[in-house]
Amino acid sequence: MMNEDSAPSDGGLPIAAVERETGIPKDLLRMWERRYGFPQPARDAAGDRLYSAEQVGKLKQVRRLMDLGFRPGKLVGQSMAQLEALAQTHTPARVVPDVCAGLIDALSGHDALAVRELLRHRLFELGLRHFVCDFLAAANQLVGEAWMRGELRVHEEHLYSEEVKRVLRETLAGIPAGPQSPRVMLTTCPGELHLIGLLMVEALLRLAGCDAIAFGAQMPLSDIASAARKHRVDVVVLSFSAAYEASPQADAALLDSLLPDGVELWLGGSGCRGLKRLPPRATLLTLERLDACVSLWRELHPPAIAV
Amino acid sequence: MMNEDSAPSDGGLPIAAVERETGIPKDLLRMWERRYGFPQPARDAAGDRLYSAEQVGKLKQVRRLMDLGFRPGKLVGQSMAQLEALAQTHTPARVVPDVCAGLIDALSGHDALAVRELLRHRLFELGLRHFVCDFLAAANQLVGEAWMRGELRVHEEHLYSEEVKRVLRETLAGIPAGPQSPRVMLTTCPGELHLIGLLMVEALLRLAGCDAIAFGAQMPLSDIASAARKHRVDVVVLSFSAAYEASPQADAALLDSLLPDGVELWLGGSGCRGLKRLPPRATLLTLERLDACVSLWRELHPPAIAV
DNA sequence: TTTCATTTTTGTACAGGACAAACATTTGAC
DNA sequence: GTCAAATGTTTGTCCTGTACAAAAATGAAA
Numbered sequence: 066m067m068n069e070d071s072a073p074s075d076g077g078l079p080i081a082a083v084e085r086e087t088g089i090p091k092d093l094l095r096m097w098e099r100r101y102g103f104p105q106p107a108r109d110a111a112g113d114r115l116y117s118a119e120q121v122g123k124l125k126q127v128r129r130l131m132d133l134g135f136r137p138g139k140l141v142g143q144s145m146a147q148l149e150a151l152a153q154t155h156t157p158a159r160v161v162p163d164v165c166a167g168l169i170d171a172l173s174g175h176d177a178l179a180v181r182e183l184l185r186h187r188l189f190e191l192g193l194r195h196f197v198c199d200f201l202a203a204a205n206q207l208v209g210e211a212w213m214r215g216e217l218r219v220h221e222e223h224l225y226s227e228e229v230k231r232v233l234r235e236t237l238a239g240i241p242a243g244p245q246s247p248r249v250m251l252t253t254c255p256g257e258l259h260l261i262g263l264l265m266v267e268a269l270l271r272l273a274g275c276d277a278i279a280f281g282a283q284m285p286l287s288d289i290a291s292a293a294r295k296h297r298v299d300v301v302v303l304s305f306s307a308a309y310e311a312s313p314q315a316d317a318a319l320l321d322s323l324l325p326d327g328v329e330l331w332l333g334g335s336g337c338r339g340l341k342r343l344p345p346r347a348t349l350l351t352l353e354r355l356d357a358c359v360s361l362w363r364e365l366h367p368p369a370i371a372v
Numbered sequence: 373m374m375n376e377d378s379a380p381s382d383g384g385l386p387i388a389a390v391e392r393e394t395g396i397p398k399d400l401l402r403m404w405e406r407r408y409g410f411p412q413p414a415r416d417a418a419g420d421r422l423y424s425a426e427q428v429g430k431l432k433q434v435r436r437l438m439d440l441g442f443r444p445g446k447l448v449g450q451s452m453a454q455l456e457a458l459a460q461t462h463t464p465a466r467v468v469p470d471v472c473a474g475l476i477d478a479l480s481g482h483d484a485l486a487v488r489e490l491l492r493h494r495l496f497e498l499g500l501r502h503f504v505c506d507f508l509a510a511a512n513q514l515v516g517e518a519w520m521r522g523e524l525r526v527h528e529e530h531l532y533s534e535e536v537k538r539v540l541r542e543t544l545a546g547i548p549a550g551p552q553s554p555r556v557m558l559t560t561c562p563g564e565l566h567l568i569g570l571l572m573v574e575a576l577l578r579l580a581g582c583d584a585i586a587f588g589a590q591m592p593l594s595d596i597a598s599a600a601r602k603h604r605v606d607v608v609v610l611s612f613s614a615a616y617e618a619s620p621q622a623d624a625a626l627l628d629s630l631l632p633d634g635v636e637l638w639l640g641g642s643g644c645r646g647l648k649r650l651p652p653r654a655t656l657l658t659l660e661r662l663d664a665c666v667s668l669w670r671e672l673h674p675p676a677i678a679v
Numbered sequence: 680t681t682t683c684a685t686t687t688t689t690g691t692a693c694a695g696g697a698c699a700a701a702c703a704t705t706t707g708a709c
Numbered sequence: 710g711t712c713a714a715a716t717g718t719t720t721g722t723c724c725t726g727t728a729c730a731a732a733a734a735t736g737a738a739a
Contacts, residue, residue, distance in 0.1 A: 080723075091723085092691060099726085100689085111698065113723060136733075138688065175595040177559075177587035178603070220562055220590035227567075227588035234538060235545040252484075255527050260534075280484035281534035283527035288482035296485070387692075398692085399722060406695080407720085418729065420692060443702080445719065 077107055077115035087124045094124075101141040119145070122215070126152065129213050152214065164191070164200045165207050172208070172221045180224060184232045193236060194272055197265045198352045201229065205261065209307065209335075226261055233264040243274035247299035247362050249331075252280040252289060254316050259306035262334045265352065266302055273359045286316060290323035300329045300362065302350065305336030313337040317347050331358065384414060384422035394431045401431075408448040426452070433459065439614075471498070471507045472514050479515070479528045487531060491539045500543060501579055504572045505659045508536065512568065516614065516642075533568055540571040550581035554606035554669050556638075559587040559596060561623050566613035569641045573609055576659065580666045593623060597630035607636045607669065609657065612643030620644040624654050638665065 080091050094114075098104060104124060106114040116124075126148045127140045133155055140148065164187065171179040188196045208225050211217045217225075249270055251263050260282055270277040278296060280289075293301055301324065305313045313336055320330060321344035332343070333350035343349070348358060387398050401421075405411060411431060413421040423431075433455045434447045440462055447455065471494060478486040495503045515532050518524045524532075556577055558570050567589055577584035585603060600608055608631065612620045620643055627637060628651035639650070640657035650656070655665060 090691080093689090095724085096690075111723085113698095136688075137690095175587075175591060176599065176602075178585060220588075220592065223565075223590050224588040231541060234541050238542045238545060258530075278485065281531045283530050284482060284484075285527065292483065295483075397722080400720090402693080403721070418692080420729095443719070444721095 076109065077117045078121060079109075080106075080114050080116070083116045083121055083124065086121055087128055089124060089128060097137065097141060101138065103141045123148065125215055129215065130155075132213070165204050168204055168207065168225075169211060169217070172217060172225055175221065175224065177224055177228060180228045181232065184228055188232060188236065193268055197268050201261070201265055202352055204229075206335075226259075229261055230264060233261075233268060237264070237268060237271065240268075240271045242276050242278065243271060244276060245274040246276065246366065246368065247329075247359070248276040248278070248297065249300045249302055250278045250280060250289075250293055250296060250298040251302045251304070252284045253282045253304050254289075254309075254313075255283045255285055257305060257309050257336075258282055259304070259308070259334075262304040262306065263302070266304065266333060266350070266355065269352065269355050270302075270359070273356060275359060286319050286323060289320065290325075293328055294325050298328065299366070300331055302331045302333065304334040305332065307335040309334075309336040314343070317343055321346060329362070383416065384424045385428060386416075387413075387421045387423070390423045390428055390431065393428055394435055396431060396435060404444065404448060408445070410448045430455065437462075472511050475511055475514065475532075476518060476524070479524060479532055482528065482531065484531055484535060487535045488539065491535055495539060495543065500575055504575050508568075508572055509659055511536075533566075536568055537571060540568075540575060544571070544575060544578065547575075547578045549583050549585065550578060551583060552581040553583065553673065553675065554636075554666070555583040555585070555604065556607045556609055557585045557587060557596075557600055557603060557605040558609045558611070559591045559599075560589040560611050561596075561616075561618070561620075562590045562592055563618055564612060564616050564643075565589055566611070566615070566641075569611040569613065570609070572659065573611065573640060573657070573662065576662050577609075577666070580663060582666060593626050593630060596627065597632075600635055601632050605635065606673070607638055609638045609640065611641040612639065614642040616641075616643040621650070624650055628653060636669070 078086065080094060083089070083094060084091050094104070098106070104116060104120040106116040106120060109115050123145050126145065127137065130140055130148060130152060131137060133152075135151070140151075143151070167183060168180075171183050187200050191200055204225075208217065208222060212222045251267055251270075253259070253263060263279065263282075267277050267279050278298065280292065284292070289301060289303075292298075301320070303313075303316070303320075313332060317330060317332060324330065324346070328346070330344070330347040331350040332347055333352075337349065350358060385393065387401060390396070390401060391398050401411070405413070411423060411427040413423040413427060416422050430452050433452065434444065437447055437455060437459060438444060440459075442458075447458075450458070474490060475487075478490050494507050498507055511532075515524065515529060519529045558574055558577075560566070560570060570586065570589070574584050574586050585605065587599065591599070596608060596610075599605075608627070610620075610623070610627075620639060624637060624639060631637065631653070635653070637651070637654040638657040639654055640659075644656065657665060
């Protein structure tokens, strides 16, 4: 165990380590070797596979491209350079916004304090709304892409999200949930662990004076429905990251049948870009559109005279 | 995927689901079946294994006992009742502390607000120190055990930790890092995602007036060392949960060689209970002992007159 | 265009054999 | 009697090769 982790300097990584590194199951690694001839790892004295760093790198690249929709059969045959070119082509060549300058550096320096200070500085400079809509939106994408490209490691991506959550939470603690309608409940579906998007929406809703109630992540759909009923919310906000495994579509459809009448469903996050055939009560949310959504809701639901 | 998770009502769980549920690798499940005759799952039309709920339950119980040091050969032959008796004997028969009353109920009700309010109420009632040392310590163990026993589901356990983190962070935001020595840096090793323990220690350190710097989770050891140097910390605190896969022992040994002279290493969390042969600079930390550790450090390091 | 059926690709499961690391036990020296 | 080395067992992981079903692509018909 020690050997495996601390001495990748030797011949190579055993198959279990490669599974952890790349997320590709052992069985599948062996299958690819037989079917495509790649990877073709060296063997140790006992005949066990030892994957070289290059092979692991290519495997990671292949997996990244598979996440983009490519099939393995088309990928494994290509050289690393070709794969990188492919990745280039299919990664929207975005200009790094000025606001994000220094972020990647701070992250790869593993300096939590520097990251936090950078975030706080931007927050102070831009104000909460622009911090969320301009800075964080760009930064999330930047970090996500860097991670996909293999330029950031897990713990660096983790550092980013931890610090963003920390700063957002600290800030939110200072803005109490407003008394105004609509009353909004925020959560994610089971399997969806990413909370940043949710916190961003929460911040904007608070700024708009809404009565935003943040539930944690991963609520079973039936519980979302019952909580919506119990807390008499007007809107349920769900966030789906790009990494969400299940189908936001299916979740929306199921929730549609579970939620009480009159409750709206707002779906946000990169995981539900381009969704179609949503139930009528569901709306796609973007950060830009959020204020408009709230205004629209208020127009359609004028405060009752009595009550 | 959907089927697998949402319809455990049918014949049983496939082997991959059992691996996830129990943490026992597929290969090992098949090996046990061959060697010990347990578990002997049913088969579906295609000949694939389908494990019954009872089998999965027994597997979980076996794994729990293995974590306590038993060997599988002695366990698999026994009946569930015998296993439970064994577990009883070797689980310090803890009474559910009064402070934790209602927590499990709130969690299984999936009511994030109720959980949060319960936590806040306890925090207010007990004060931060007792909240951390008495309530959270007990609650963590309670939740951990309930999860091991299969009484809580992933998202319920997740709800707990999210809410605890939220409350602790909100509270910590109100207590700035003290100016006093020692200057302490908090983090976890790569692979260790659990942050609650770290936040608890951070809270106690802040109360003691220490200059506690919380880094996020998962710092590579070499980065810990360089950050310690850069920030001139006096003490590095590492937290290991019981779920930590690698060896805290090895981590400590490696860090020992990397850290600058004079920097102490405090190790805490259930993952390092009963560690032996630690390097001399390493100390085992418990919540109870923390204040004593700080005082001891201060005695041994009287503030310099100049500087 | 959309919808359905067919073929290809891809992932996961199986069996049974081998071996080495972890653990337990015995033996021998001090 | 205590410690340490040698021996024997138990246990986990990896190997080969095969089979099959779910998913994706393709092509035909509406």
